Amino acid sequence: MTRTAAAPPSVPAVRVPRRRGTEVALIVVAVLLSVYGYCDVGLAKNGTVPPGAAGYGAGLGVLALVAHLAVRFRAPFADPLLLPIAVLLNGLGLVLIYRLDLETPGDEAAPTQLIWSTVGVALFIGVVVFLRDHRVLQRYAYICVVAALVLMIVPIFFPAVNGARIWIRIGGFSIQPGEFAKILLAIFFASYLSANRNALAYTGRTVWKLTKLQLPTGRVLGPIVAIWLLSVGVLVLERDLGTSLLFFGLFLILLYVATGRTGWIAVGLVLAGIGAYTVGSLEPHVHSRVEDWLHPFASIDAGEGPNQLAQSLFAFAAGGMLGTGLGLGHSILIGFAAKSDFILATAGEELGLAGLAAIFLLYALLVERGFRAGLALRDAFGRLLAVGLASIVALQVFVIAGGVTGLIPLTGMAMPFLAQGGSSVVTNWIIVALLIRVSDSARSQPVDPLGEDA
Amino acid sequence: MTRYIRHAAAFCALLLIALLVNATRVQVVQAEHFDENPANRRQAIVRFGQPRGDILVDGRPVTGSKDTGEQLRYERTYKNGPLYAPVTGYASQVYGTTLVENAEDDILSGTDPMLAPLPLWNDVSRAQNPGGMVRTTIKAAAQQAAYAGLDGKKGAVAAIEPSTGKILALVSTPSYDPERLSGTSGSVAKSWTALNGSADKPMLNRAIRQTYPPGSTFKVVTAAAALDAGTVTDLDAATKSPNPYTLPGTSTELTNEVEGCTNATLRYAFEWSCNTVFAKLGADTGLDDMLGTARNFGFNDSGLKIPSAVAASNFDTSMDKAQLALSAIGQYDTRATPLQMAMVSAAVANGGQVQSPNLVDETTTDDGDVVRNTGTSSLHQAMNPATAMQLREMMTGVVEEGTGGNAAIPGVTVGGKTGTAQHGIDNSGTPYAWFISWAQKSGEAQPSVAVAVVVEDAAADRGDISGGGSAAPIARAVMEAVLGGS
Numbered sequence: 001m002t003r004t005a006a007a008p009p010s011v012p013a014v015r016v017p018r019r020r021g022t023e024v025a026l027i028v029v030a031v032l033l034s035v036y037g038y039c040d041v042g043l044a045k046n047g048t049v050p051p052g053a054a055g056y057g058a059g060l061g062v063l064a065l066v067a068h069l070a071v072r073f074r075a076p077f078a079d080p081l082l083l084p085i086a087v088l089l090n091g092l093g094l095v096l097i098y099r100l101d102l103e104t105p106g107d108e109a110a111p112t113q114l115i116w117s118t119v120g121v122a123l124f125i126g127v128v129v130f131l132r133d134h135r136v137l138q139r140y141a142y143i144c145v146v147a148a149l150v151l152m153i154v155p156i157f158f159p160a161v162n163g164a165r166i167w168i169r170i171g172g173f174s175i176q177p178g179e180f181a182k183i184l185l186a187i188f189f190a191s192y193l194s195a196n197r198n199a200l201a202y203t204g205r206t207v208w209k210l211t212k213l214q215l216p217t218g219r220v221l222g223p224i225v226a227i228w229l230l231s232v233g234v235l236v237l238e239r240d241l242g243t244s245l246l247f248f249g250l251f252l253i254l255l256y257v258a259t260g261r262t263g264w265i266a267v268g269l270v271l272a273g274i275g276a277y278t279v280g281s282l283e284p285h286v287h288s289r290v291e292d293w294l295h296p297f298a299s300i301d302a303g304e305g306p307n308q309l310a311q312s313l314f315a316f317a318a319g320g321m322l323g324t325g326l327g328l329g330h331s332i333l334i335g336f337a338a339k340s341d342f343i344l345a346t347a348g349e350e351l352g353l354a355g356l357a358a359i360f361l362l363y364a365l366l367v368e369r370g371f372r373a374g375l376a377l378r379d380a381f382g383r384l385l386a387v388g389l390a391s392i393v394a395l396q397v398f399v400i401a402g403g404v405t406g407l408i409p410l411t412g413m414a415m416p417f418l419a420q421g422g423s424s425v426v427t428n429w430i431i432v433a434l435l436i437r438v439s440d441s442a443r444s445q446p447v448d449p450l451g452e453d454a
Numbered sequence: 455m456t457r458y459i460r461h462a463a464a465f466c467a468l469l470l471i472a473l474l475v476n477a478t479r480v481q482v483v484q485a486e487h488f489d490e491n492p493a494n495r496r497q498a499i500v501r502f503g504q505p506r507g508d509i510l511v512d513g514r515p516v517t518g519s520k521d522t523g524e525q526l527r528y529e530r531t532y533k534n535g536p537l538y539a540p541v542t543g544y545a546s547q548v549y550g551t552t553l554v555e556n557a558e559d560d561i562l563s564g565t566d567p568m569l570a571p572l573p574l575w576n577d578v579s580r581a582q583n584p585g586g587m588v589r590t591t592i593k594a595a596a597q598q599a600a601y602a603g604l605d606g607k608k609g610a611v612a613a614i615e616p617s618t619g620k621i622l623a624l625v626s627t628p629s630y631d632p633e634r635l636s637g638t639s640g641s642v643a644k645s646w647t648a649l650n651g652s653a654d655k656p657m658l659n660r661a662i663r664q665t666y667p668p669g670s671t672f673k674v675v676t677a678a679a680a681l682d683a684g685t686v687t688d689l690d691a692a693t694k695s696p697n698p699y700t701l702p703g704t705s706t707e708l709t710n711e712v713e714g715c716t717n718a719t720l721r722y723a724f725e726w727s728c729n730t731v732f733a734k735l736g737a738d739t740g741l742d743d744m745l746g747t748a749r750n751f752g753f754n755d756s757g758l759k760i761p762s763a764v765a766a767s768n769f770d771t772s773m774d775k776a777q778l779a780l781s782a783i784g785q786y787d788t789r790a791t792p793l794q795m796a797m798v799s800a801a802v803a804n805g806g807q808v809q810s811p812n813l814v815d816e817t818t819t820d821d822g823d824v825v826r827n828t829g830t831s832s833l834h835q836a837m838n839p840a841t842a843m844q845l846r847e848m849m850t851g852v853v854e855e856g857t858g859g860n861a862a863i864p865g866v867t868v869g870g871k872t873g874t875a876q877h878g879i880d881n882s883g884t885p886y887a888w889f890i891s892w893a894q895k896s897g898e899a900q901p902s903v904a905v906a907v908v909v910e911d912a913a914a915d916r917g918d919i920s921g922g923g924s925a926a927p928i929a930r931a932v933m934e935a936v937l938g939g940s
Contacts, residue, residue, distance in 0.1 A: 253465070257458040300493040310493065316480045317488030318496050330496050353481040357474060364470045371463040375456060387459055394466035398473060407476040 019080040020072050026084035027064045034060055034091025037326055041099045044327030050098075059114060060091050063121045070125040074132075075440035079369045082439065085362050086432045089417035090117050090425065092359070095326070096346050097420050100339045103332040109339050109420045116422035120429030127433035134437050138381045141191030145227055148184035151177035152234045165238040178243050179414075179423040182392055183430055185227075186250060190384035192224050193258035197380060200259045224251075239285055242399050242413030248272060249395045250388060257387050258380075286409075293409040308334055308342065312404045315345040316356075323352025339420040341412050344404050360401070363416070367394045370435050376442035386438045389431050495525075500582065502526040502547060507562040507585030507820060509542050509554055512594045515587075517542060526638055530555075535631035537601050540610075540624050540659045541592055541813065543762070544632035548642055553659065554588060554813060555632075557761040561586040561817045561825065568825050584820040591620035591815045596903075599935035600625040603928030609909040610660035612793040613932050616800035616892060616904045618830045619809030621760060622936055623905075624793070626664075630656035662764045665789035666908055669875030670727045670921070671888045672784030674798050674845060676736050677724060678806075678837040679747035681844055685739045689721045689844055699730035702775035708733055724848040725856030727872060729783050736782020737775050744778065745771060750834040752797050752808060753790070760793070760813045767794040784875060792906045795890045798836075800904035802849060802869065803892035806842035808833045845869075849892070858889065860926035863934055867894040867901075870929065872921030886910045889925035893933040903936040905929045 035057035042050030050056075064087045071078050094117065098110040131137070137144075154177055155165050167174045193200070200221065228251045232244045252268040255261075280290050291298070292309050299307045306314065315331040318324065329349035334342045348356045370390025374383045396416055403410035414424035416431075480488070488494065505519035505528045516538045518531040530545040532538065543553025551559050560566035562585050569583040600611035604627040613623035634645035649657050658664055680686045686693065697716040698707040708729055715728035723731035736744055748769035752758065756766035767790040773781060780786035790798075793811060801808045809832050816827045837845070849869030852858040858870035873888030887909040894901035907925040 253462050257455060257462050260455070260458045297491070297493075300491065306491075306493045310491075313480055314488050314491065314494040314496065316477070317485040318494075320481055320485050330499055333495060348477070348481060353477055356477050356481070360470055360473055360477075364467070367466050367470075368463070371459060371466070374459050380455065383455060383459065387462055391462065391466065394469060398469040401473050402469075402476070405473070405476050405480050407472060 018076050020068075020076060023071070023080035023083055024068060026080065027068055027087055030084045030088035030091060031057065031061045031064055033088060034095055037092060037095040038098065040325070041095060041102070041327040044325055045099075045102050056094070056098075056114075059118075060087070060094070063087075063118060067121050067124055067128075070128045071436055074128050075436050077440045077444040078436040079373060079439035079443065081365060081369050082432055082435055085366045085369075086417060086429065089359070089362055090120075090429075092347075093343065093415075093418035093420075093425075096343055096418060097339050099327055099350070100332060100343075100346060102327070112422070113420055113425065116425050117429075119422070120426040123426055124429040124433040124436075127430055128436055131434075131437055134382055134385060134434065134441060135379060137187050137385070138191045138194070141188050144184040144191075145188040148181040148188065149227075149230060149234070151181045151184070152238075155238060156234075160239075166240045166243075174422075176421065176423040178238075178240055179421075179427040180430075182243070182246065182250070183389075183427060183434070185247065186254075186388035186392060187385065188227065189224070189251060189254045190381050190388050193254055194380035194384050196224075197258050200255075236279065240412070241286060241289070242396075242403070242411035245399055245411060246392065246395050246413070250391055253391045254384055254388055258384060289409045289411065293406065296406055308337065309404070309406065309410055311335065312342050312345045313406055315342075316348040316405060319349040319352045319356075321353050323348075323350050323355055326350050337412075340414060341400065341410075341419065342404050343419045344401055344415050347418070348405075359418070360397070363393060363397045366390075366432075366435075367397075369439065373435060373439035373442040376445065377438060378445065382438050382441060386435065386442075389435055389438075392431065393428075498526055498547065501563055501565075502528050504528060504564060504582065504584060506530055506545060507564065507587045509538075509558075509562070510587055510589045511538065511541075511592045511597070513589070514594075520636075522637065524638065529636040530633065531636065532631060532633045535633050536629035537597060537625075538592075539629045539632050539657075540626040540661055541590060541597075542632060543659075544635045546632075546635040546642065547638050549635055549646060553762045554590065557759075558588045558814060558817060561588060566825070569819050586820055586825055587818045587822070589815045589818065590813055591615075591622065592624065592813070593622045593936060595935040595938065596623035596932050597625060599623070599931040600907075600928060601627065601629075603907075603931045604909065607909055607911040607924075608654065608660075609907070609911070609925075609928075610664070610792040611905065611907050611928060611932060612661045612791075612796040613903055613905045613936065614793075614796045614800045614809075614811055616804035616901050617809065619800075619811045619833075620815070621793075621811055621813045622903060623932055624659075624661045624813065626658065626660040628654045628656045660908070661792045662760065662762065663791070665765055665767055665791050665794075666886050666888075666910070667875040668784040668788060668790040668795055669873030669886065669888050670729075670732075670784060671795055671798070671871050671873035671890045671906075672782070672788055672790070673724060673727065673732045673873075674802060674849070674871050674890070675748055675751055675753075676732050676739070676744070676782040677720065677845060677848065678751075678802075678841055679744045680720075680735045680739045681841040682747060682837050683739050683743040685735060685743075686720050689848065690719050692717045692719055693723070693731055693735070695723070695728070695731040695734050697728075697730050699734055699779075701733070701779050702737055704776045706776070708779075721848055721851060724871075725851045727857055732783050733779035737779040739782075741773060741778055744782065745769060747837065750808070750836040751801060752794055752833060752836075758811075760811050762813070764793055764811075765791055767791055784873060792908050794906075795888065795908075796904055796906035797833075799849075799869075799871075799890040799892050799906060801836040802842055802845045803894070803901035803904050804842075805839045805900075806835055806837040808836050853891070857920075857922040858891070858926050860922050861889065861891050861930045861933070863893060863930060863937070865896060866933075866937060867896065868892070868930075868933065869901075870926065872926065874920050884911070887921050887924040889921045889929045891926070891929045891933065893937060895937055903933050905932050907932075 038056050039049045039053050097113050101108045101110050161167050166178050255264050279286050296309045311334040331346040331349045367390045374386030377383045400413040400415050402408040414421045416428045508515035509517045516533050520529045520531050522529050526547045543555040545551045545555040564583040564585040569586050600623045611625040698709045710728050712726045715730050753767045753769040758764040770787045777786050781788045812828050817825045853861050853868045853870045857872040861870045870891035875886040890906045892901040892904040907928045909924045
């Protein structure tokens with residue numbers, strides 16, 4: 001298991017920089033930025049530093065520090081950017097939720113979110129400490145997929161909340177099992193595709209000679225398509241459109257990366273187009289989302305006042321280039337989902353295009369570090385897992401950010417780390433933990449002079 | 455596999471670029487378009503986020519602001535709301551603004567760039583100035599006297615300082631409390647519906663937005679036109695006026711309510727309000743001269759602002775002789791706002807010169823630095839100064855000897871003219887009682903107040919309605935209030 005021993009003796013040992021000091025420095029910056037934002041909100045709204053500022057800073061600082069220590073001792077080669085980015089996004093999310101709490105005194109979400117963040121960091125530490133090698137996960141691929149399907153099916157038996165059956169409520173807690181399912185499904189896809197990669201890529205029948213389009217045999221493709229169809233089907237039943245879009249994209253990206261067949265993308269997009277058109281015209285819930293996207297101001301013209309999307313666009317527009325400043329916007333006008341699905345509108349209004357671009361770039365950096373780890377790894381499972389996890393973040397950011405800014409039809413989803421939501425923040429911390437783990441493996445390997453497939 | 459991972463990474467990068475481009479579209483390119491959408495409440499939130507500046511009467515605020523802690527935070531309050539409603543108008547979160555609240559909204563809401571010491575810097579710093587103040591020309595005593603005089607009857611009073619055009623009183627009754635329209639609660643919508651649905655039209659500003667047939671008070675204009683045109687040269691020479699007077703080109707006979715109008719002198723006809731004499735005088739003077747004089751007094755001017763827009767008073771531009779004869783005694787299509795008739799009276803008092811009427815003296819910042827000072831400006835010379843002198847004599851005679859005795863104030867020179875305007879089909883409506891007047895304290899160089907009063911009291915017995923009976927005492931009270939206070 002010792003990393004240095006894994007290096008073949010023929011290659012001279014190159015001392016790979018661990019950069020844990022860089023990580024600490026960046027974490028300090030992330031915590032300070034968050035505390036600054038927290039104080040800024042209080043000063044703008046009440047003219048005083050909020051009473052909880054010291055506690056908030058200390059809490060976030062201790063969480064980040066403990067997470068850092070876990071990485072330092074258990075994944076010393078891990079990418080030093082991943083943890084600071086997660087801390088900064090989580091800290092910023094807490095600031096934005098706290099800021100919105102000031103507008104809704106009866107409904108405070110920030111304390112709960114801080115508890116869930118703590119749970120998330122605890123699970124992060126658990127994964128980093130106890131998962132010594134990501135390849136272990138490959139063994140549990142089928143357990144993962146069964147667990148994922150169960151998690152997705154269970155909410156059907158619970159009452160719908162705001163039109164979607166995606167929550168489980170037990171006591172005072174409500175969790176969204178679909179959030180966890182995406183990690184499990186990514187593990188399954190990575191495992192199955194890495195095991196059957198050659199069969200998928202090089203066997204099969206040619207269906208149409210002109211295009212040389214080859215379909216793999218049903219025996220190889222069947223199980224994974226069945227799992228995928230099942231999961232997307234369940235989500236459509238639950239009206240969790242964002243997550244079904246996410247699973248669709250995840251499946252397509254991993255299939256392409258595993259097989260390298262452009263044909264898959266074409267087939268996937270055609271199927272997606274047909275599916276989207278059918279669902280969009282038959283299912284009234286989806287149809288109205290598409291209508292809202294095409295005509296965000298239709299409800300205003302009809303005299304019913306602006307809908308959530310219109311309010312969201314107003315918020316982004318009010319922010320302009322530099323934003324109104326934390327605490328000085330009016331994104332609360334968006335209404336009930338301001339702290340969850342629409343949290344980005346608050347960022348857009350109060351931090352402006354400049355702040356929004358910075359947030360997008362933080363996500364982009366997180367995704368890029370994931371892909372980089374995937375490129376450096378040698379085992380196919382690890383590569384696909386890294387790509388899968390990075391793609392989950394990228395797709396999720398695109399689906400929700402594109403939705404609230406009017407780029408694509410709005411489908412409910414949580415902005416990773418920023419949005420209110422326990423399941424979401426916990427899941428994202430686990431994703432970052434897995435990325436830490438794979439990046440540790442990737443960077444502790446000796447440099448491969450060829451840099452090609454293992 | 456490496457290649458395909460790179461492709462996937464490039465795809466994710468494309469997604470990010472799409473997000474950034476779209477965010478730029480929303481936040482920069484289309485931002486202004488979104489900001490200006492009327493359904494976007496942000497401008498209203500900013501607007502009501504600070505207390506509105508006050509409107510002052512005699513240096514004391516007649517308005518206030520109340521912090522509700524709600525989204526549209528500050529509500530307008532009014533002291534003595536119904537009394538000053540025809541001046542202030544309302545400032546509502548829901549229904550916008552009217553009158554001075556509307557005309558001086560930039561000052562009151564703090565958006566006027568002139569409120570800032572460095573106007574351009576505000577655009578950069580996004581700072582908002584506190585609302586400024588509007589100092590009105592209204593005299594509280596005159597306003598109260600007019601309001602008390604009308605005593606809930608339908609009517610209006612306008613009082614002007616003749617030499618400057620400053621509006622000293624502007625009353626319309628029945629009135630309403632504009633505070634009922636402040637705020638966002640359900641009661642505001644109920645008030646709005648009730649006020650708009652009321653048969654009494656309490657929100658109608660009768661002093662400047664309602665035109666009435668001016669009746670005999672218009673004889674001041676006819677006399678001015680006749681004297682200026684030379685139709686009559688001697689006030690005390692007998693006119694060739696039959697009684698009854700048959701309207702030219704028709705068989706309709708015009709009669710009088712008083713005796714002695716046959717071939718009466720102009721002075722007698724003015725003091726006792728002979729319809730026959732003035733109808734013939736108007737017809738003899740001719741449309742061109744009548745119209746020119748009426749215009750110079752301010753009729754047919756749709757651009758008059760005080761600074762709120764004033765409804766145009768009407769004198770038809772093409773009429774036959776019979777219509778002109780009726781118009782000369784303030785009937786047919788002739789219509790005037792009470793403010794217009796106060797201007798007519800003020801013109802006589804001011805040597806024939808009509809000053810621009812004005813309700814706002816000056817606007818200031820919240821700490822009293824003057825932003826804009828409304829100077830005096832003249833509108834027209836309505837008649838020759840010599841004609842004005844003759845009309846002064848005749849108007850004084852109305853009060854001393856004629857129909858306007860109720861307006862007399864001991865020790866003060868008062869000129870006036872009564873009017874009883876018939877209206878409705880075949881004059882079936884309850885007539886409007888008019889009185890216009892001016893007053894000059896002895897020892898002062900010129901009259902200090904001109905007033906127009908109209909009472910449209912449907913409840914009163916028809917016989918009681920006359921300018922001298924119902925309207926003159928109100929005018930006297932207003933004049934006394936102004937003279938007593940100065």
